[in-house]
Amino acid sequence: MSRRDDVLRELGLGPIWRLRRPAAESVVAAASPIPSAASPAAALPAHDRSESIAQLAWDDLDAAIRSCTACALCRARKQAVPGVGDVNADWLFVGEGPGAEEDERGEPFVGQAGKLLDAMLAAIDLKRGDNVYIANAVKCRPPGNRTPEPEETAACWPFLQRQIDLLRPKLIVALGRPAAQTLLQSEIKISAARGRRFDYRGIPLVVTYHPAYLLRNLPDKAKAWEDLCFMRRLMEGQ
Numbered sequence: 001m002s003r004r005d006d007v008l009r010e011l012g013l014g015p016i017w018r019l020r021r022p023a024a025e026s027v028v029a030a031a032s033p034i035p036s037a038a039s040p041a042a043a044l045p046a047h048d049r050s051e052s053i054a055q056l057a058w059d060d061l062d063a064a065i066r067s068c069t070a071c072a073l074c075r076a077r078k079q080a081v082p083g084v085g086d087v088n089a090d091w092l093f094v095g096e097g098p099g100a101e102e103d104e105r106g107e108p109f110v111g112q113a114g115k116l117l118d119a120m121l122a123a124i125d126l127k128r129g130d131n132v133y134i135a136n137a138v139k140c141r142p143p144g145n146r147t148p149e150p151e152e153t154a155a156c157w158p159f160l161q162r163q164i165d166l167l168r169p170k171l172i173v174a175l176g177r178p179a180a181q182t183l184l185q186s187e188i189k190i191s192a193a194r195g196r197r198f199d200y201r202g203i204p205l206v207v208t209y210h211p212a213y214l215l216r217n218l219p220d221k222a223k224a225w226e227d228l229c230f231m232r233r234l235m236e237g238q
Protein backbone atom coordinates (compact mmCIF):
# COMPACT_ATOMS: atom_id res chain seq x y z
CA MET A 1 0.00 0.00 0.00
CA SER A 2 1.48 3.40 -1.01
CA ARG A 3 1.79 6.36 1.32
CA ARG A 4 -0.71 8.20 -0.91
CA ASP A 5 -3.21 5.39 -0.33
CA ASP A 6 -2.64 5.72 3.39
CA VAL A 7 -3.24 9.46 3.16
CA LEU A 8 -6.44 9.04 1.16
CA ARG A 9 -7.69 6.57 3.69
CA GLU A 10 -6.85 9.03 6.46
CA LEU A 11 -8.83 11.68 4.61
CA GLY A 12 -11.80 9.37 4.49
CA LEU A 13 -11.53 8.86 0.75
CA GLY A 14 -10.58 5.20 0.97
CA PRO A 15 -12.81 2.29 1.88
CA ILE A 16 -11.92 2.31 5.56
CA TRP A 17 -12.40 5.21 7.94
CA ARG A 18 -9.69 4.96 10.55
CA LEU A 19 -9.69 8.28 12.36
CA ARG A 20 -11.06 8.17 15.85
CA ARG A 21 -13.76 10.58 16.84
CA PRO A 22 -12.35 13.68 18.54
CA ALA A 23 -12.35 13.28 22.28
CA ALA A 24 -15.06 15.23 24.03
CA GLU A 25 -13.55 18.49 25.04
CA SER A 26 -14.21 20.22 28.27
CA VAL A 27 -16.44 23.22 27.93
CA VAL A 28 -14.90 24.63 31.06
CA ALA A 29 -12.22 27.14 30.28
CA ALA A 30 -8.80 26.32 31.59
CA ALA A 31 -8.23 28.19 34.79
CA SER A 32 -5.29 30.52 34.97
CA PRO A 33 -4.75 33.75 36.80
CA ILE A 34 -6.02 36.85 35.02
CA PRO A 35 -2.96 38.89 34.14
CA SER A 36 -2.68 41.71 36.58
CA ALA A 37 -1.18 44.26 34.22
CA ALA A 38 -1.69 44.97 30.55
CA SER A 39 1.30 44.42 28.27
CA PRO A 40 2.85 47.60 26.87
CA ALA A 41 1.46 46.89 23.38
CA ALA A 42 -2.03 46.22 24.76
CA ALA A 43 -1.97 49.53 26.60
CA LEU A 44 -1.42 51.50 23.39
CA PRO A 45 -4.23 52.93 21.25
CA ALA A 46 -5.20 50.42 18.54
CA HIS A 47 -3.37 52.21 15.73
CA ASP A 48 -0.18 52.65 17.74
CA ARG A 49 -0.38 49.04 18.89
CA SER A 50 -0.66 47.80 15.29
CA GLU A 51 2.23 50.02 14.25
CA SER A 52 4.30 48.72 17.13
CA ILE A 53 3.55 45.06 16.32
CA ALA A 54 4.35 45.68 12.64
CA GLN A 55 7.97 46.44 13.62
CA LEU A 56 8.61 43.25 15.61
CA ALA A 57 11.09 40.54 14.68
CA TRP A 58 10.14 36.89 15.26
CA ASP A 59 11.42 36.58 18.83
CA ASP A 60 9.84 39.83 19.96
CA LEU A 61 6.62 38.97 18.17
CA ASP A 62 6.51 35.63 19.95
CA ALA A 63 7.09 37.33 23.31
CA ALA A 64 4.46 39.99 22.58
CA ILE A 65 1.87 37.33 21.76
CA ARG A 66 2.67 35.31 24.87
CA SER A 67 2.26 38.33 27.15
CA CYS A 68 -0.66 39.90 25.27
CA THR A 69 -3.77 40.96 27.17
CA ALA A 70 -5.43 42.92 24.38
CA CYS A 71 -8.65 40.90 24.42
CA ALA A 72 -10.68 38.87 26.89
CA LEU A 73 -9.30 35.56 25.60
CA CYS A 74 -6.18 36.13 27.71
CA ARG A 75 -8.21 35.43 30.85
CA ALA A 76 -8.90 31.74 30.32
CA ARG A 77 -5.82 30.63 28.40
CA LYS A 78 -3.14 28.44 29.87
CA GLN A 79 -0.78 29.88 27.32
CA ALA A 80 -0.92 31.76 24.06
CA VAL A 81 -0.18 29.74 20.92
CA PRO A 82 1.72 31.95 18.48
CA GLY A 83 2.31 29.45 15.66
CA VAL A 84 4.72 26.75 14.59
CA GLY A 85 6.85 25.83 11.64
CA ASP A 86 9.43 26.92 9.15
CA VAL A 87 9.89 30.69 9.21
CA ASN A 88 11.07 30.49 5.59
CA ALA A 89 7.99 28.53 4.53
CA ASP A 90 6.30 28.93 1.16
CA TRP A 91 3.04 27.60 2.62
CA LEU A 92 1.09 29.27 5.41
CA PHE A 93 -1.95 27.52 6.88
CA VAL A 94 -4.19 29.62 9.12
CA GLY A 95 -6.80 28.12 11.42
CA GLU A 96 -9.32 29.63 13.78
CA GLY A 97 -7.85 29.40 17.27
CA PRO A 98 -6.28 26.98 19.74
CA GLY A 99 -8.37 24.18 21.23
CA ALA A 100 -7.91 22.51 24.60
CA GLU A 101 -4.94 20.41 23.58
CA GLU A 102 -3.26 23.30 21.80
CA ASP A 103 -3.78 25.50 24.86
CA GLU A 104 -2.17 22.78 26.95
CA ARG A 105 0.81 22.16 24.68
CA GLY A 106 1.35 25.59 23.13
CA GLU A 107 1.29 24.36 19.54
CA PRO A 108 -1.47 24.76 16.95
CA PHE A 109 -3.27 21.73 15.51
CA VAL A 110 -2.05 18.99 17.82
CA GLY A 111 -5.36 17.20 18.56
CA GLN A 112 -7.46 15.05 16.23
CA ALA A 113 -7.93 17.98 13.87
CA GLY A 114 -4.17 18.37 13.84
CA LYS A 115 -3.72 14.75 12.83
CA LEU A 116 -6.09 15.30 9.97
CA LEU A 117 -4.25 18.48 8.96
CA ASP A 118 -1.00 16.51 8.94
CA ALA A 119 -2.66 13.94 6.68
CA MET A 120 -3.90 16.72 4.40
CA LEU A 121 -0.37 18.12 4.24
CA ALA A 122 1.04 14.68 3.45
CA ALA A 123 -1.48 14.30 0.63
CA ILE A 124 0.23 17.12 -1.19
CA ASP A 125 3.73 16.04 -0.15
CA LEU A 126 4.07 18.57 2.65
CA LYS A 127 5.12 18.08 6.24
CA ARG A 128 4.60 20.20 9.33
CA GLY A 129 7.69 22.27 10.00
CA ASP A 130 9.20 21.73 6.55
CA ASN A 131 8.33 24.59 4.20
CA VAL A 132 5.07 24.94 6.14
CA TYR A 133 4.06 27.39 8.84
CA ILE A 134 0.84 26.98 10.84
CA ALA A 135 -0.87 29.76 12.76
CA ASN A 136 -4.31 30.75 13.97
CA ALA A 137 -6.49 33.82 13.62
CA VAL A 138 -6.56 34.15 17.41
CA LYS A 139 -3.63 33.02 19.50
CA CYS A 140 -5.53 32.22 22.71
CA ARG A 141 -8.15 29.55 23.23
CA PRO A 142 -11.75 30.74 23.13
CA PRO A 143 -13.50 29.24 26.19
CA GLY A 144 -15.45 26.11 25.33
CA ASN A 145 -13.88 26.25 21.86
CA ARG A 146 -16.49 28.75 20.73
CA THR A 147 -15.95 30.78 17.59
CA PRO A 148 -13.86 33.87 18.34
CA GLU A 149 -15.85 37.09 18.59
CA PRO A 150 -15.15 39.76 15.93
CA GLU A 151 -13.48 42.03 18.49
CA GLU A 152 -11.17 39.17 19.47
CA THR A 153 -10.08 38.41 15.91
CA ALA A 154 -9.68 42.16 15.36
CA ALA A 155 -7.45 42.49 18.43
CA CYS A 156 -5.29 39.57 17.30
CA TRP A 157 -5.18 40.56 13.62
CA PRO A 158 -1.98 42.66 13.87
CA PHE A 159 -0.11 39.56 15.09
CA LEU A 160 -1.22 37.48 12.13
CA GLN A 161 -0.46 40.34 9.77
CA ARG A 162 3.05 40.58 11.16
CA GLN A 163 3.55 36.82 10.86
CA ILE A 164 2.58 37.03 7.20
CA ASP A 165 4.86 40.02 6.62
CA LEU A 166 7.79 38.17 8.17
CA LEU A 167 7.07 34.92 6.34
CA ARG A 168 6.13 36.30 2.91
CA PRO A 169 4.72 32.87 1.96
CA LYS A 170 3.93 31.96 -1.64
CA LEU A 171 0.48 30.71 -0.70
CA ILE A 172 -1.88 31.27 2.24
CA VAL A 173 -4.49 28.64 3.03
CA ALA A 174 -7.37 29.75 5.23
CA LEU A 175 -8.82 26.80 7.15
CA GLY A 176 -12.45 27.54 7.89
CA ARG A 177 -14.64 30.59 7.84
CA PRO A 178 -13.28 32.61 10.78
CA ALA A 179 -9.73 32.37 9.39
CA ALA A 180 -10.90 33.23 5.89
CA GLN A 181 -12.95 36.20 7.08
CA THR A 182 -10.06 37.47 9.15
CA LEU A 183 -7.60 37.22 6.29
CA LEU A 184 -9.96 38.66 3.69
CA GLN A 185 -11.56 41.14 6.10
CA SER A 186 -14.95 40.39 4.61
CA GLU A 187 -17.89 38.04 5.00
CA ILE A 188 -17.52 34.81 3.08
CA LYS A 189 -19.00 31.34 2.91
CA ILE A 190 -16.55 28.50 2.50
CA SER A 191 -18.85 26.67 0.08
CA ALA A 192 -18.89 29.70 -2.22
CA ALA A 193 -15.23 30.62 -1.78
CA ARG A 194 -13.66 27.21 -2.37
CA GLY A 195 -11.77 26.80 -5.61
CA ARG A 196 -11.17 30.52 -6.00
CA ARG A 197 -7.90 32.36 -5.84
CA PHE A 198 -8.05 35.36 -3.52
CA ASP A 199 -5.30 37.83 -2.86
CA TYR A 200 -3.74 39.00 0.36
CA ARG A 201 -1.45 41.92 -0.41
CA GLY A 202 -0.12 40.21 -3.53
CA ILE A 203 0.01 36.71 -2.01
CA PRO A 204 -2.42 34.12 -3.42
CA LEU A 205 -4.91 32.94 -0.82
CA VAL A 206 -7.28 29.99 -0.95
CA VAL A 207 -9.91 28.77 1.47
CA THR A 208 -10.96 25.31 2.49
CA TYR A 209 -12.71 23.59 5.35
CA HIS A 210 -11.25 23.51 8.84
CA PRO A 211 -10.08 19.98 9.72
CA ALA A 212 -12.30 19.98 12.83
CA TYR A 213 -15.30 20.60 10.56
CA LEU A 214 -14.20 17.75 8.30
CA LEU A 215 -14.08 15.39 11.27
CA ARG A 216 -17.76 16.15 11.87
CA ASN A 217 -18.80 16.22 8.19
CA LEU A 218 -17.22 13.24 6.52
CA PRO A 219 -18.77 13.70 3.06
CA ASP A 220 -17.02 17.05 2.67
CA LYS A 221 -13.62 15.37 2.81
CA ALA A 222 -13.86 14.74 -0.92
CA LYS A 223 -14.21 18.52 -1.38
CA ALA A 224 -11.18 19.06 0.84
CA TRP A 225 -9.24 16.75 -1.44
CA GLU A 226 -10.29 18.86 -4.44
CA ASP A 227 -9.12 21.95 -2.55
CA LEU A 228 -5.75 20.36 -1.83
CA CYS A 229 -5.31 19.58 -5.51
CA PHE A 230 -6.26 23.19 -6.37
CA MET A 231 -3.65 24.49 -3.91
CA ARG A 232 -0.99 22.27 -5.35
CA ARG A 233 -1.81 23.42 -8.90
CA LEU A 234 -1.71 27.05 -7.81
CA MET A 235 1.67 26.59 -6.19
CA GLU A 236 3.08 24.72 -9.17
CA GLY A 237 1.89 27.51 -11.44
CA GLN A 238 4.02 30.10 -9.63
Ligand code: SF4
Nearest residue numbers: 068071074140155156
Ligand atom coordinates in the same frame (compact mmCIF):
# COMPACT_ATOMS: atom_id res chain seq x y z
FE1 SF4 B 1 -3.86 38.95 22.63
FE2 SF4 B 1 -4.65 37.57 20.52
FE3 SF4 B 1 -4.57 36.38 22.90
FE4 SF4 B 1 -6.44 38.25 22.39
S1 SF4 B 1 -6.24 36.24 21.38
S2 SF4 B 1 -5.16 38.10 24.24
S3 SF4 B 1 -5.30 39.68 21.05
S4 SF4 B 1 -2.81 37.17 21.74
